[in-house]
Amino acid sequence: xxxxxxxxxxxxxxxxxxxxxxxxxxxxxxxxxxxxxxxxxxxxxxxxxxxxxxxxxxxxxxxxxxxxxxxxxxxxxxxxxxxxxxxxxxxxxxxxxxxxxxxxxxxxxxxxxxxxxxxxxxxxxxxxxxxxxxxxxxxxxxxxxxxxxxxxxxxxxxxxxxxxxxxxxxxxxxxxxxxxxxxxxxxxxxxxxxxxxxxxxxxxxxxxxxxxxxxxxxxxxxxxxxxxxxxxxxxxxxxxxxxxxxxxxxxxxxxxxxxxxxxxxxxxxxxxxxxxxxxxxxxxxxxxxxxx
Amino acid sequence: xxxxxxxxxxxxxxxxxxxxxxxxxxxxxxxxxxxxxxxxxxxxxxxxxxxxxxxxxxxxxxxxxxxxxxxxxxxxxxxxxxxxxxxxxxxxxxxxxxxxxxxxxxxxxxxxxxxxxxxxxxxxxxxxxxxxxxxxxxxxxxxxxxxxxxxxxxxxxxxxxxxxxxxxxxxxxxxxxxxxxxxxxxx
Ligand code: SF4
Ligand code: SF4
Numbered sequence: 001x002x003x004x005x006x007x008x009x010x011x012x013x014x015x016x017x018x019x020x021x022x023x024x025x026x027x028x029x030x031x032x033x034x035x036x037x038x039x040x041x042x043x044x045x046x047x048x049x050x051x052x053x054x055x056x057x058x059x060x061x062x063x064x065x066x067x068x069x070x071x072x073x074x075x076x077x078x079x080x081x082x083x084x085x086x087x088x089x090x091x092x093x094x095x096x097x098x099x100x101x102x103x104x105x106x107x108x109x110x111x112x113x114x115x116x117x118x119x120x121x122x123x124x125x126x127x128x129x130x131x132x133x134x135x136x137x138x139x140x141x142x143x144x145x146x147x148x149x150x151x152x153x154x155x156x157x158x159x160x161x162x163x164x165x166x167x168x169x170x171x172x173x174x175x176x177x178x179x180x181x182x183x184x185x186x187x188x189x190x191x192x193x194x195x196x197x198x199x200x201x202x203x204x205x206x207x208x209x210x211x212x213x214x215x216x217x218x219x220x221x222x223x224x225x226x227x228x229x230x231x232x233x234x235x236x237x238x239x240x241x242x243x244x245x246x247x248x249x250x251x252x253x254x255x256x257x258x259x260x261x262x263x264x265x266x267x268x269x270x271x272x273x274x275x276x277x278x279x280x281x282x283x284x285x286x287x288x289x290x291x292x
Numbered sequence: 293x294x295x296x297x298x299x300x301x302x303x304x305x306x307x308x309x310x311x312x313x314x315x316x317x318x319x320x321x322x323x324x325x326x327x328x329x330x331x332x333x334x335x336x337x338x339x340x341x342x343x344x345x346x347x348x349x350x351x352x353x354x355x356x357x358x359x360x361x362x363x364x365x366x367x368x369x370x371x372x373x374x375x376x377x378x379x380x381x382x383x384x385x386x387x388x389x390x391x392x393x394x395x396x397x398x399x400x401x402x403x404x405x406x407x408x409x410x411x412x413x414x415x416x417x418x419x420x421x422x423x424x425x426x427x428x429x430x431x432x433x434x435x436x437x438x439x440x441x442x443x444x445x446x447x448x449x450x451x452x453x454x455x456x457x458x459x460x461x462x463x464x465x466x467x468x469x470x471x472x473x474x475x476x477x478x479x
Contacts, residue, residue, distance in 0.1 A: 010418045013457075039460045041416040046364045047408035050386035050401065053308050055472045059412070062468065099308065102472075109467035159366035160377070167370045193329045193365035201401040202361055205333040209363070212329075 004074045004126065005067040005118070006034035009082040009230070010042050015238075016079070016230030018274025022259035023078055023123060025272045029139055029263075030131050034076060037066045043085040045231070046197040054102060060089035061103045065114035075118040076126055078259075080229035081196075084156035087120040122157050124228050124258060128172045133179040141267040143181025147284055149261065150187040150222035151177055152213070154232045158191055167191070176258065177226065180265040189216040196231040199239065210235060211243045214251045223283040226258045233257060254279045299350040306384035307377075315381060317374040318342045324368035324378050334358040335396075338368055338378055341385075354394050359385035360401040413469055416459030 012020040027034050040063050048056035064086060067075045075090075077083040093100045093116035104113055127136065151173035158167050170191070174184035195209030213236065217225050227233045237255040244251055256275065263273040270277035300315050307313050318339075325337035335356040336344065344353050353359075362382035369379045386405070389395040395402055412418050459465065 013417070014419055039416075041459055041465055042412045042418040044408075044412060045418070047405045047418075048412075049364075049383040050390055050405040051409050052473055053306070053383070053387065055409075055469065058468065058472055062465070106468045106471035109471060110461055110464035155363075155365040155367070159370050160379070161370050191367075193363050193367065195329070195363055198330065198361070198363050201399070201404050202330070202333060205330050205361060205363075208332070209329050 001031055001033050002130070003033045003035055003072055004076045004121075005070050005072040006036050007040055007043075007063055007067065007075060007077045007082060007086065008036060009077060009079040011079055011230035011234070015234050019078055019230050019233070019257045019259060020274075022257055022263045022268075022273040022275070025268050026127075026259050026262045026266065029266050029268065030127070030135070032126075032131070035070065035072065037063060037070070040066060043082045045081045045085075054099075056085070057089045057092060057099065058103045058106050060085045061093065061114045062107060062110065062112060064090055064093070064116070064118055064120075065107055065112035067118050068115060069112075073119055074126070075120045076123055077120070078123040078228075079231065080122065080154055080156040081231055083120065083122040084160075086118075087162070088160070090116050090118060090120050122228065124157070124173065124176070127262070128176055133175055136176070136262070137179045140180055140265045142265055144177075144261060144265050144280070145181050147182045147280065148185050148221055148223045149177050149182045150217040150220065150225045151184050151190055151258075152187070152194075152217075152225050152227045152232060152236075153191045154196075154227065154229050155191065155193050157228050173226075173228070173258070177261070180261055182261065182265075185217075185220045185222050187217060187220055187222065189213050192216075194232045194235045196229075196235040199235055206235070207239060207243050207246055210239050211247050211249065214240065214243065214249075214253060217253060218251065222253065223286060224280070225253055225255050226261055227255060228258055254283055296348075299348050299353070300345050302350075303345060303381060303384050303388060306387050307380055313377050313380060314374065315342060315376055316346060318346065318376060319374050321373060323371050323373060324376075327367045327371050329365060329367070330361050330363050334361045338362075338382075342376070342378070342381070353385070354389055354392070355396050357396050357399060358382075359389070360395065360399050413466060414462075415457070416462050416465050417457060 008020055041059060043060050044056055075086060077086055093114060153170060153173055158170055161167050177184040193209060194213055195206030198206040233255050240251050260273045260275045264280060304315060320339060320343055322339045325331055325339040328338055331337055336358050341353060341358045359382040364379050366379045369377045372378060390402055
């Protein structure tokens with residue numbers, strides 16, 4: 001059984017709990033194991049960088065150091081913000097010995113040392129690249145036929161750029177959805193920012209960004225939006241009702257984690273996926289264009 | 293007389309890890325502004341801010357809300373033909389303004405970032421609803437959680453922790469942080 005060092009991140013312990021549950025459930029079905037890091041700390045999301053750059057990298061480096069101690073190869077984060085922070089920290093640890101030295105000096109206080117040897121991956125990459133679409137397809141017992149899904153990549157899963165991958169029009173999320181029997185829609189806003197990091201500090205801007213995304217999803221005939229990040233989910237979901245209040249709209253488009261769709265197509269029980277069992281049947285019945 | 297240190301260099305120096313950021317190579321093409329999802333809420337567009345930095349208009353840059361309105365989406369960054377990491381530059385401006393305690397009146401960002409860091413230094417973990425509730429007077433932490441749970445039917449067995457658990461080695465973590473930043477008293 002292939003094992004991965006798993007860094008859930010703070011959101012998955014609270015608002016994103018259903019992402020955590022569905023991730024573990026789907027992993028078990030696919031025969032892989034996510035081993036949660038011991039005593040991990042918050043990666044700081046987007047809030048450390050305005051305060052101190054070195055601190056931001058050091059806090060992510062502590063998690064990487066803990067992961068290195070497990071002897072496993074891959075560091076997996078389901079949250080796009082955690083992923084981006086760990087990825088860039090790891091990259092700079094490798095490219096800047098000075099930075100690495102500073103960080104290691106600080107980490108001595110916790111008897112840790114970071115070498116920058118982990119491969120930092122986002123959860124969806126593990127499923128698409130390591131498990132592969134064919135193996136996933138084999139597990140599908142309840143294909144999500146006719147379900148029109150907007151694949152929402154968001155920002156920090158695809159950006160900043162890592163190599164020469166297609167950052168303007170990635171396709172792997174669509175391919176994964178097709179493997180589950182669903183119908184991915186052409187979603188123009190799929191990599192547009194949801195404003196998650198601004199929801200507290202600049203609420204008007206954030207709600208506007210959420211509204212534009214919801215509008216595009218609905219106009220593109222999506223019945224449901226699938227996400228790869230707890231921050232995006234909370235933003236699109238929790239603030240949907242506030243968007244309705246403020247923009248006098250009537251959106252009621254469900255937001256689910258891609259792992260919940262995977263699990264549903266594998267026949268996992270809704271409870272184990274942290275999903276309301278009516279969401280998908282209801283989404284199938286409802287054409288969102290008529291609803292708004 | 294002291295030689296004046298251009299503001300573009302000052303900001304460049306605030307980017308330790310991404311020190312290859314060639315702000316002065318900006319072509320003023322406007323691709324970043326055309327891409328930015330938050331532009332309507334900025335006093336000056338990203339293109340303009342870079343132009344202002346290069347023109348050494350330090351005070352005007354710092355007193356604008358532009359960099360505190362950046363959502364860190366990196367969309368401008370991946371599109372800039374001059375290879376400038378504009379999102380990182382916005383972070384650098386935030387850091388500089390925090391350091392100098394100089395920012396436009398009425399912004400929540402600086403205070404929020406500081407509270408966030410304090411929360412993490414105290415517990416090792418973060419819990420956004422609590423912080424959000426402090427700044428969104430109409431909502432309490434439990435209201436935000438409730439809305440999240442009911443919005444589209446997230447269901448849980450077992451109750452949720454309203455406060456983050458402390459990590460086990462929090463003292464060590466605080467000492468790690470102390471080697472980077474002077475800390476006030478932590479509780
Ligand atoms: S996209 Fe790059 S080169 Fe063009 S205006 Fe923006 S920073 Fe300057
Ligand atoms: S990173 Fe900031 S400046 Fe650049 S496009 Fe996104 S919000 Fe605009």
